[in-house]
Amino acid sequence: MAVEFIGMIGTRDTSETRPARGPVIDPGYVRRFARAHEDAGFDRVLIGYGAGWPEGQQVAAFTAANTERLGLLIAHRPGFVAPTLAARAFATLDHFSGGRVAVHIITGGSDTEQARDGDYLGKDERYERTDEYLDVVKSAWSAEEPFSHRGRHYKVDGYVGQVRPLQPRIPVYFGGSSAAAYRVGGKHADVFALWGEPLAGTAEQIASVTASAAAAGRENPPRISVSFRPILGATEELAWERAHRILDKITSTGSAKIAREWRDGGPPQNAGSRRLLAAAANGELHDRALWTPLAAATGAAGNSTALVGTPETVAKALLDYVDIGVTTLLIRGYDPLDDAIDYGRQLLPLVRAGLASRQREPAGV
Numbered sequence: 001m002a003v004e005f006i007g008m009i010g011t012r013d014t015s016e017t018r019p020a021r022g023p024v025i026d027p028g029y030v031r032r033f034a035r036a037h038e039d040a041g042f043d044r045v046l047i048g049y050g051a052g053w054p055e056g057q058q059v060a061a062f063t064a065a066n067t068e069r070l071g072l073l074i075a076h077r078p079g080f081v082a083p084t085l086a087a088r089a090f091a092t093l094d095h096f097s098g099g100r101v102a103v104h105i106i107t108g109g110s111d112t113e114q115a116r117d118g119d120y121l122g123k124d125e126r127y128e129r130t131d132e133y134l135d136v137v138k139s140a141w142s143a144e145e146p147f148s149h150r151g152r153h154y155k156v157d158g159y160v161g162q163v164r165p166l167q168p169r170i171p172v173y174f175g176g177s178s179a180a181a182y183r184v185g186g187k188h189a190d191v192f193a194l195w196g197e198p199l200a201g202t203a204e205q206i207a208s209v210t211a212s213a214a215a216a217g218r219e220n221p222p223r224i225s226v227s228f229r230p231i232l233g234a235t236e237e238l239a240w241e242r243a244h245r246i247l248d249k250i251t252s253t254g255s256a257k258i259a260r261e262w263r264d265g266g267p268p269q270n271a272g273s274r275r276l277l278a279a280a281a282n283g284e285l286h287d288r289a290l291w292t293p294l295a296a297a298t299g300a301a302g303n304s305t306a307l308v309g310t311p312e313t314v315a316k317a318l319l320d321y322v323d324i325g326v327t328t329l330l331i332r333g334y335d336p337l338d339d340a341i342d343y344g345r346q347l348l349p350l351v352r353a354g355l356a357s358r359q360r361e362p363a364g365v
Helices: 027-040 056-065 083-096 111-116 123-142 179-188 199-215 236-253 255-264 271-281 293-297 311-323 336-360
Strands: 004-009 013-015 018-021 044-047 071-076 101-105 147-150 155-159 172-175 191-195 223-232 306-309 328-331
Touching: 004 027, 004 336, 013 336, 027 056, 027 336, 044 056, 056 071, 056 083, 071 083, 083 101, 083 123, 083 155, 123 147, 123 155, 123 179, 172 179, 179 199, 191 199, 191 271, 191 328, 199 223, 199 311, 223 236, 223 311, 223 336, 236 293, 236 306, 271 293, 306 311, 311 328, 311 336, 328 336
Parallel strands: 004 044, 004 328, 044 071, 071 101, 101 172, 172 191, 191 223, 223 306, 223 328
Antiparallel strands: 013 018, 147 155
16 A cells, blocks of 8 residues: 655745745745655645735746656635636646646635635535535546536536646545535545544544545545644654754744734634644643644644654554555644655655555465
8 A cells, every 4th residue: 555645845944933034935945845855755745825825836836847756736725716717727737747736625714814815705605616616627627528517606608628637637635624524525535634633533534534425426435634743853752852842932932823813813713723622622642642732832723733753653653544544644844844854764764664564464464
């Protein structure tokens, strides 16, 4: 069994523990960051989305031009461009990148954040729109004859695209943890993306996604991605010392909490963040190495649970998730560039070796 590793790149050097430095778009930094992931053996990098952030497809195009094989996972919110235009844009980039494009659909979990880009639909309506949007996008990628669509949110007459993806199909990743997310993602996603919860909660979510896919008539459910913030150390003691330094820095500066409040305007509305905060309230340490105080300190504003320990411990923790059905691991650090390099040297090889060892074991062992 192969496991896909995904990192995340940004356009300047910053994180919850690192004040932003340099211009908002630093081409040299993006080039180094992307190449570091490619050299480290990552399969893809996520390019995030936020109101006011640099535009992700253009960041992806620059990344593709400066790497050879690294896959591009482009976060995309439905509702701001026509689905036929989005389909053409992603298909065009798929050709220029040599078939390296994947799309990460984020419906949007915060009314405040959506309003910054001029979207005032409520959450349930946003998911309804996303469902319809993906129906049109997929038709635009595959239809060989003109097609029309009549829906609540979109109307298309006689569309036929002159550009289709270079790949047989562009992979669709989908994020969310609500019942509406399970329903729409269960129907459309090739990969359903979750944040890093304790194993029991993750298994519960996988079951929900699988059930939703079956209800949508799918024979094969989406593959599952889980996201973590690994904190490594040469010894367990050093790893935990580093973890507490990161927590102290975040809580002393309040930078991540300020960023969350600017984005969301208050307590998180999205189910994923609420689930992470509930896990944090139930204890700091879960399973083999999952540590939740960083989620609590940041208001669970995104991927914010850590796996703490030596590379061997964290690799075993990641394999625990593989054992319950996870196929994709999205990992990023608090020192983004240096951590990506360290993951490639110390962590990814151990996980891949563990998988290879398991595949060599005789059946029943």
